[in-house]
Amino acid sequence: MARKSLIQRDKKRYKLQQKYFFIRKLLKKKIRIVPSLNEKWKIHIKLQSLPRNSSSIRFHRRCFLTGRSRANYRDFGLSRHILLEMFYACLLPGVTRSSW
Template identity: 40%
Template sequence: MAKTSSVEKNNRRRKLVDQSAAKRKALKATIMDKSLPIEERFRAQLKLAAMPRNSSRTRIRNRCEITGRPRAYYRKLKMSRIALRELGSLGAIPGLVKSSW
């Protein structure tokens, strides 16, 4: 089980990313627009740099929904390999058959 503080920190980051996604997208579009004057693009770049770092999508860490484990994460199932194996052995995941020989 992962530290609760790490899981909560990641959840706060997700919330902050959702809140500031539209503003970041608009600023990035302004920065990339070559038809605008350089001063305006530079001001947009400064505004983007002044935003909180945790509002960037790249700061989010994929974590298991069940245990909070950050490694060996399956994106399709949103869980780690260990949680997947446990639930697969219990038959809780439809279509998953644990092989044994």
């Protein structure tokens, strides 16, 4: 189980990401279009003035049940530990155990 403070921090990052998404997208698009280097620097400074946690890279996917940030499966939203427990409890239909 992840610490509650880490889960709350990621929720805050997600909200910031949603808030500044279009602003970031617009500034990045302007950087690609503008031919002048000086204008690119000005736009880059504006981009750097946005909060760091508003970047989508800083957001971590977490397990829906445990809050674990590593070894998550995107399709299920669960960590590998929970998936394994569900598999052993026969809660996942169609999943077979590999053997060779």
